[in-house]
Amino acid sequence: MPAKINFRIWTIFVLLCLLLPLGIQAQIVQRFPFSLSVNAKIDLQNETVEMISSPPVERENRIKDLTLDLRHGELIISYSLDKSEKGNYYDIELYAELGGTPILLKPGKLIGDIGTGIETSAVSNFEIVWPGFYEQFLQIEDDFSLSLKATYVDQLKVAGLDCDNPPVFGFKQQWPFLATLAVAGGSIGAGQYYKGRSEDTYNTQYLPAGSLAEANPIYDKANQEHQQYLILTYAGAALIAGDLIWYVVRSARHQKRLKLFDEYCKEGQALNIDPVFSPGIGEVSTSTQLRLTFSF
Amino acid sequence: MKVLSIILLTGYLFVSPWTLSASCYSDFLVQGINAFEKLEFNSAIDNFEAAKICSGITRKQKNTVERWLNKARTGYIDAISNARDEALRAKFEAQQMALTSEANRLAFIAGEEIENGNAADAINLAYRALTSSAGLPSPAVSKAFGDAVYANYHITLSGHTAPLIDVVTSDDGRYLLSLAQDHEAILWNEEGEELVRLSHGKAIPFKAYFAPDGQTILTLASDNVARLWDMQGKLMSRLAKHKARINMARFSADANMIVTASRDGNIFLWDRDGNEIAGFDKHKAAIKNLQFSLIDNRILSCDGDKSAFLWNTRGEMIADLSQDVYIIDAKYSRAGNQILVHGASAEARLYNQDGNLIQTFDTHAKGVVSFDYAPNQDYLFTADLNGVLSFWQADGSQQQPFETLYQGIRNVNFSPDGEYLVINSINEDASLYTRSGDRIRRLDKHSTSISSVEFASDGASVLTLGQDGTAKLWDMSGRLLMNVAPESKLYSATFQAQNNQLIFVGEKQYLTLCPSPQLIIAQLKTEPLAPLSQEKREKYSLETSKN
Numbered sequence: 073m074p075a076k077i078n079f080r081i082w083t084i085f086v087l088l089c090l091l092l093p094l095g096i097q098a099q100i101v102q103r104f105p106f107s108l109s110v111n112a113k114i115d116l117q118n119e120t121v122e123m124i125s126s127p128p129v130e131r132e133n134r135i136k137d138l139t140l141d142l143r144h145g146e147l148i149i150s151y152s153l154d155k156s157e158k159g160n161y162y163d164i165e166l167y168a169e170l171g172g173t174p175i176l177l178k179p180g181k182l183i184g185d186i187g188t189g190i191e192t193s194a195v196s197n198f199e200i201v202w203p204g205f206y207e208q209f210l211q212i213e214d215d216f217s218l219s220l221k222a223t224y225v226d227q228l229k230v231a232g233l234d235c236d237n238p239p240v241f242g243f244k245q246q247w248p249f250l251a252t253l254a255v256a257g258g259s260i261g262a263g264q265y266y267k268g269r270s271e272d273t274y275n276t277q278y279l280p281a282g283s284l285a286e287a288n289p290i291y292d293k294a295n296q297e298h299q300q301y302l303i304l305t306y307a308g309a310a311l312i313a314g315d316l317i318w319y320v321v322r323s324a325r326h327q328k329r330l331k332l333f334d335e336y337c338k339e340g341q342a343l344n345i346d347p348v349f350s351p352g353i354g355e356v357s358t359s360t361q362l363r364l365t366f367s368f
Numbered sequence: 369m370k371v372l373s374i375i376l377l378t379g380y381l382f383v384s385p386w387t388l389s390a391s392c393y394s395d396f397l398v399q400g401i402n403a404f405e406k407l408e409f410n411s412a413i414d415n416f417e418a419a420k421i422c423s424g425i426t427r428k429q430k431n432t433v434e435r436w437l438n439k440a441r442t443g444y445i446d447a448i449s450n451a452r453d454e455a456l457r458a459k460f461e462a463q464q465m466a467l468t469s470e471a472n473r474l475a476f477i478a479g480e481e482i483e484n485g486n487a488a489d490a491i492n493l494a495y496r497a498l499t500s501s502a503g504l505p506s507p508a509v510s511k512a513f514g515d516a517v518y519a520n521y522h523i524t525l526s527g528h529t530a531p532l533i534d535v536v537t538s539d540d541g542r543y544l545l546s547l548a549q550d551h552e553a554i555l556w557n558e559e560g561e562e563l564v565r566l567s568h569g570k571a572i573p574f575k576a577y578f579a580p581d582g583q584t585i586l587t588l589a590s591d592n593v594a595r596l597w598d599m600q601g602k603l604m605s606r607l608a609k610h611k612a613r614i615n616m617a618r619f620s621a622d623a624n625m626i627v628t629a630s631r632d633g634n635i636f637l638w639d640r641d642g643n644e645i646a647g648f649d650k651h652k653a654a655i656k657n658l659q660f661s662l663i664d665n666r667i668l669s670c671d672g673d674k675s676a677f678l679w680n681t682r683g684e685m686i687a688d689l690s691q692d693v694y695i696i697d698a699k700y701s702r703a704g705n706q707i708l709v710h711g712a713s714a715e716a717r718l719y720n721q722d723g724n725l726i727q728t729f730d731t732h733a734k735g736v737v738s739f740d741y742a743p744n745q746d747y748l749f750t751a752d753l754n755g756v757l758s759f760w761q762a763d764g765s766q767q768q769p770f771e772t773l774y775q776g777i778r779n780v781n782f783s784p785d786g787e788y789l790v791i792n793s794i795n796e797d798a799s800l801y802t803r804s805g806d807r808i809r810r811l812d813k814h815s816t817s818i819s820s821v822e823f824a825s826d827g828a829s830v831l832t833l834g835q836d837g838t839a840k841l842w843d844m845s846g847r848l849l850m851n852v853a854p855e856s857k858l859y860s861a862t863f864q865a866q867n868n869q870l871i872f873v874g875e876k877q878y879l880t881l882c883p884s885p886q887l888i889i890a891q892l893k894t895e896p897l898a899p900l901s902q903e904k905r906e907k908y909s910l911e912t913s914k915n
Contacts, residue, residue, distance in 0.1 A: 117712055117734060119694075144653045144672025145694055173816055176835055178859040179549060180533040180574045183613060183631070203615075203654065206712075207696060208819075210737060211753055211776050211794050 104226070108135040108151075109219040114142065114212045116205075124215060134162075135222050137197075145206035151220055152197045153190070162190040163223040166200060171214030190222075238333055241326040249319045256311035263304030270297035392422035393429055400436055409444035416440060468506060471497040475512035477908055487519035492897050493908060498889070507847045514841060514850030514885045522882035527554045527562050532873050534860065538578040541866035543599075545585060546879050547573045553587055555601065558867065560881055564601030575616065579623040584640070586626060588614045594628050596642060605642025610634060620660045625681065627667055629655035635669055637681060646683030651675055657697055662704035663721065670698040676709060678723040687723020693735075701741055708748075710739035716750050718762065727764045731756065738779055742803075743786040751777040757791065770805035778817075783827040788844055790821045790830055798832060800846045809846025814838065820861065824868045828886060831870065833861040839872060841884065849885050 110126040119142045126138065134154040141148040153162060164186045168175040185198035233239065273294040281287035400415030416437040420430065474497035481490040494516035497509045505513070530550035537544050543563075544556040553566040553573045566573070571591035578585055584604070585597045594607040594614055612632035619626055625645065629635045633651030635658070636644055653673035660667055666686065670676040676689035676698040689698060695711040707723065710716040716729045716739040729739075733752030742749050747767065748760045755774040759767040774793035781790045790811070792798040798818045800808040811818070814834030822831045829849060833839045837857025841850040852858070856875040864871055868887065872880040883891075900910065 145656070146654070146672060173835070176819075176837055176857055176859065178533075179531050180572070204656070206694060209794075210735070210778060213795065 105221055105223045106134045107219060107221045108133060108138045109217060110138050110140065111215050111217050112140050114140075114147075114209075114216050116142070116209060116212060119143070134224060135220060138218070138220055140216075140218065142205070145204070147202035147205040149200040149202065149218065149220070150197070151200075153192045153222060155196055156192045156224065160191075160193075161188070161225050162192065163188045163225060164190050164198075164200075165221040165223075167219045167221070169217040170209070170212065172217075233329060233333055239326060239329040241323065245322075245326075246319075249315055249322075252311055252315040252318075256308040256315065259304045259308030259311065263301045263308060266297050266301035266304065270294050270301060273297060393419050393425045393433075395419075396422065397429075397433060397436070400433075400440070404436065404440050404443065407443070407447060409440050409447060412440040413437065413444065464503070467500055471501040471509050472506055473497075474500070474908070475506075475509040478512045478516050482515055482519045487516065489900065489904065489908075491516040491520045492900055495892060495897060496910070504845075510843070510885075511848045511851060514848070517885045517888045518850055518852060518882050521888060522880050523560050524878040524880050525554075525556055525560050525562070526878040527565075528552065528877045531875060531877055532859075532879055533572070533574050534576070535862075535871055535873050535879050536576045536578065537862070537864050537871065538582055539580065539865055540582060541864050541869075542582075543578065544864070544871065544879075545576050545578070545587075546873075547576055547587070548877065550877075553585075555585070555599070558864065558869070564599075566595070566597050566601055566603075568595070577617055577619060579619045580621060581623040584619075584623060586617055586619065588617060588628075592630070594626070596626070596640065604640075607636070607638050607642055609636050609644060609647075615655050616658050618658050618660050620665050621662050625660075625665065627658060627660065629658045629669060631655075633671060635667070635679075637667070637683070646681060648677070648679050648683050648685075650677055650685060657695075657699065659700055661700055661721065666721070668698060668700060668707060670695050670709075674711075678707070687719070689717075689719060689723055691717075696735070696737060697739070699740075702743075703741075708739050710736035710750070714752075718748070727762060729758075729760050729764060729766075731758055734776075737777055743782045743784055745786050749780065751780045751791070753777070753794070755793070757789075770801075772799070779821070781821045781823060781830070783823045783830075783844075784825060785827050788823075788827070788830075790823075790832075792818050792821055800830070800842065800844070808844070811840070811842055811846065813840055813848055813851070822862055824863050824884065825866060826868060829868075829884060831861055831863060833858060837874070839870075841870070850882075852882070854880070 108126070111124040113122045113124055114120075115122075121140045121142055123140070136152045136154070138149070138151045141150065149166070156162070166177065166182060166186060168177065182200050182202055184200040186200045190198065273290060278287055278290040278294055281290055396415045396419030400412045400419060403409070403412035403415060416433050419425070420433045420437070425433070474493045478490040478494040478497065481487070481493065494509070494513040498505050498513045501509055525544075525546065528546065528548035528550050530548050533547045533549060535544055535546045542558050544558070545553055546556065547553045549572055551568045551570065551572055553568070553576060555563045555566070557563055566585070566587060568587070568589045569591075571589035571593065573587045573589045575588040576585060583599060585599070587595050587597065589595065590613070592608070592610045592613055594610075594617055596604040596607070598604055607626065607628055610628065610630040610632075612630040612634070614628050614630045617626055617628040624640055626638045626640070627635060628638070631654040633649075633653055633655060635648035635651065635655065637646045637648070638644055648667070648669065651669065651671045651673075653671040653675070655669055655671050657670040658667070665681055667679040667681070668676070669679065670689075672694070674691050674693060674695055676691070676695055677685050678687040678689060680686055689707065689709055691709065691711055691713070693711050693713040695709060697711075698707065698709045700707055705721050706726070707719040707721070708716065709719065712735040714731050714733050714736070716731065716736045717725060718727045718729070720726055729748070729750055731750050731752045731754075733754040733756065735753040736750050737753060738749070738751035740749065741747070742759070746762075748762065750758045750760065752758070753776040755772045755776050756769050757772060757777065757780060758769040761767070772791050772793070774791070774796060776794040778792040778794050780792070783789065787803050788808075789801050789803065790798050791801060795817060797810055797812045797814065798821060799810045802808060811832055814832065814836055816835035818832050818834050820833040824830070828844065830842050830844075831839060832842070837859075839852040839858050839861035840848055841852075843849050852861070852870075852872060854872070854874060858872050858874045860871075860873040862871050863869070864881070868884050870882045870884060872882070874880070900908070
């Protein structure tokens with residue numbers, strides 16, 4: 073009887089074959105930063121803040137009304153943001169300078185509406201508190217500058233969707249699955265061919281052989297053909313299984329994108345975001361980022 | 369005849385031996401004295417010797433010459449001695465200069481090797497420079513050694529997956545607790561080994577306290593809950609009554625009670641099992657100071673709205689210490705039997721433990737930023753926004769203040785023995801002073817203002833953290849011992865209690881430990897470094913250097 077193949081090795085081989093069709097697709101995620109700065113003269117002794125200058129808010133800027141106040145020795149930073157669609161959010165950062173020198177802000181120092189995930193679907197006015205402000209500065213003679221940076225994270229863009237191009241999952245997207253299925257079928261078919269040849273060799277040549285010396289090479293040949301049958305059959309089966317899984321996942325992803333599309337883009341709700349970036353003080357990151365996702 | 373006799377007599381007198389001897393004596397004496405005054409003692413002695421044997425000199429003249437002769441001989445000997453001493457001194461100074469020069473050269477090379485990433489050679493060279501220095505090492509040598517210590521001996525404790533927020537050390541220095549934005553606190557031992565992780569679910573821990581008995585840890589997290597943990601990382605209880613962010617917490621001296629305070633002004637007292645004992649509801653603004661008395665477990669609290677209260681453990685207010693101005697601090701004295709309150713006014717106030725006013729101290733300044741007892745002393749000090757540091761007796765009498773050169777003082781830090789202090793100004797740098805008011809040196813190596821100052825527990829060094837994100841270690845003569853400027857900015861620089869190891873927290877996800885240079889010097893005396901290879905000795909031209 074032909075020898076059995078090493079199943080473990082071939083399982084690994086099949087898994088590697090499954091990974092080959094997986095594409096690593098780079099998505100460009102658009103994050104739109106907005107920035108607004110204010111300058112102020114702060115009198116800690118009398119707890120007063122005099123706004124010296126703040127640039128006029130541009131129509132496209134999503135940050136409105138950035139103001140400062142002193143209360144109980146703490147600096148209160150109030151700001152408002154344009155309402156956003158449900159599911160979208162802002163990342164808020166704050167930069168401060170005193171007399172032109174940046175102030176190092178320890179993580180967790182500022183309390184309130186700062187950081188990631190600031191949603192404005194329900195409210196649009198926010199507050200950040202700088203505790204211990206009086207003790208940190210005691211007496212301020214230079215101008216105090218503050219810059220708020222709000223990065224708008226658009227869920228639609230995160231998903232890589234465009235309202236002008238609804239997601240589709242037609243033949244153009246499905247042909248790799250069909251092609252894989254065809255290859256798997258071909259592999260199984262080829263396996264059957266080798267199976268027939270192996271049996272034929274065994275029955276018509278090996279069994280009637282006159283001597284052991286004559287029979288052994290024939291047996292080796294039959295065995296080799298049998299192994300080829302096993303390899304091709306298992307590979308085909310694995311390809312079918314992998315293809316099925318791949319198809320199911322891809323289909324589910326399509327459904328999710330369709331749902332997002334229906335939520336954001338149907339009935340004239342198409343978003344039309346024009347990025348406006350007003351350079352502020354402090355370190356400001358670039359407006360695009362690269363994110364890697366697996367798509368299959 | 370008569371005229372001839374006179375002529376003959378006059379002529380005889382001029383040429384007589386008496387005349388000749390008088391001239392001989394005076395000439396040689398005068399020449400000898402001139403030579404003596406020019407310190408030409410050999411010549412002076414010769415002249416005096418000659419004067420001595422002039423014929424016809426009187427006994428008095430002879431005695432005079434003898435005295436001058438003795439003086440000349442003594443002066444000669446003294447001159448030789450002085451010259452020899454001068455030569456020896458010059459030789460010694462030349463040797464010292466050579467040693468100093470060589471030490472500076474080695475320090476310079478050590479600095480270059482640090483920049484090249486060759487920390488192992490750098491510490492070897494820097495230590496050689498330190499030990500071969502004549503007298504006190506130069507500032508360049510001290511700094512090179514400190515930088516080499518950091519390059520070689522600092523370790524990073526990595527375990528968090530998000531940037532750090534804070535680090536806390538236990539009172540005995542045996543443990544560290546790091547808090548990070550990854551929702552976890554990690555307990556480390558003093559060797560930097562991770563012991564346990566305290567997971568806070570979705571909340572972020574931002575503050576922590578070790579109990580005085582060293583058996584419990586209290587963490588405050590962003591979900592307004594305080595958590596009590598044992599040292600094995602088991603959650604013992606949750607203190608979950610606050611509706612606003614908990615600002616701070618304190619353990620009682622016996623660690624049996626915990627008091628927590630939040631931004632909405634609420635204060636709660638708890639037992640170790642997490643059961644509420646009492647609530648305190650008089651504050652209407654965020655609590656900024658909170659303290660247990662060491663003596664009677666009373667609680668002192670102060671908020672940002674000018675209110676300060678003294679409470680008992682039943683939640684009853686004992687005394688109202690509120691002011692008309694913003695209170696910067698209200699705290700117990702070190703002895704625990706007095707309360708000190710100061711703020712944005714000229715007056716600092718001293719109360720007894722029952723909250724009765726004992727004394728006010730009028731600084732005539734815009735505000736008092738520091739008010740406390742000087743360490744190991746029975747007098748108080750105030751530091752004000754006019755830049756004056758004043759010393760007081762408890763009865764209100766003032767000792768001689770010392771005026772700093774600053775427009776305003778930010779804070780004052782005393783060394784543990786009270787003999788040195790660092791005065792940190794509002795908008796300039798800081799300076800190291802002696803207690804008597806002598807300014808030792810400006811600590812002016814930060815490019816921005818200094819945000820924190822801390823003395824080592826042995827009082828031998830002081831650590832400063834600047835707004836520029838760097839930390840610097842100084843000795844008590846104001847020399848820079850170490851400059852810590854990692855690739856990420858530092859938010860915190862502190863000493864680990866007891867062992868004076870340095871702890872740094874920055875923008876990254878790890879914290880850094882580094883022994884102080886003094887620790888390494890003591891270590892190297894008993895465990896010397898491996899000597900440099902012959903090749904390296906030649907490379908650094910060490911053959912002629914002397915240890």
